[in-house]
Amino acid sequence: MEKTEATKKIGYHLERTTRIVKLGYLQAFAQLGVDITPEQWVMLDSLYQRNGQSQTELAGDSYKNAPTVSRIIDLLEKKGLVERQRFANDRRRYKIFLTKKGQATVEKVQPAVATLREQGWQELTDEDYSNFLRILNQIFENLQAGS
Secondary structure, eight states, X not given: OOOOHHHHTHHHXXXXXXXXXXXXXXXXXXXXXXXXXXXXHHHHHHHHHSOSEEHHHHHHHHTOOHHHHHHHHHXXXXXXXXXEEEETTEEEEEEEEEOHHHHHHHHHHHHHHHHHHHHHTTTOOHHHHHHHHHHHHHHHHHHHHHO
16 A cells, blocks of 8 residues: 555544544533543443452553553542452452542433534544444554554
């Protein structure tokens, strides 16, 4: 495939889009009076889908390294949104659980997140979405294979 100027600047386009998406999330959370960041939302949403994950599982799901996940969990714990519980057979590891406040926070934020997703996909088809995911996954695989 011939590389055009647009494909050569994929990092620029990804970063620009990521920044506007994160800004949208921050604004939506602020309007709801919810003190979380998009990175914290990823952890909360993952736990809402599958509560009681280990920090390692959360890191794998979010593609964040262990120290970053630990820092995010520390912040969420201080806010009363998650709690750590030790594994019964390994006192060095923890499972992370949403608290009632954490679950309520996720449920409060979910409609705004759904609205943001719908807004982002306006004028795009299901086929566009499938192609977008296919392309992003291929770029990911290409770069992961090279590292």
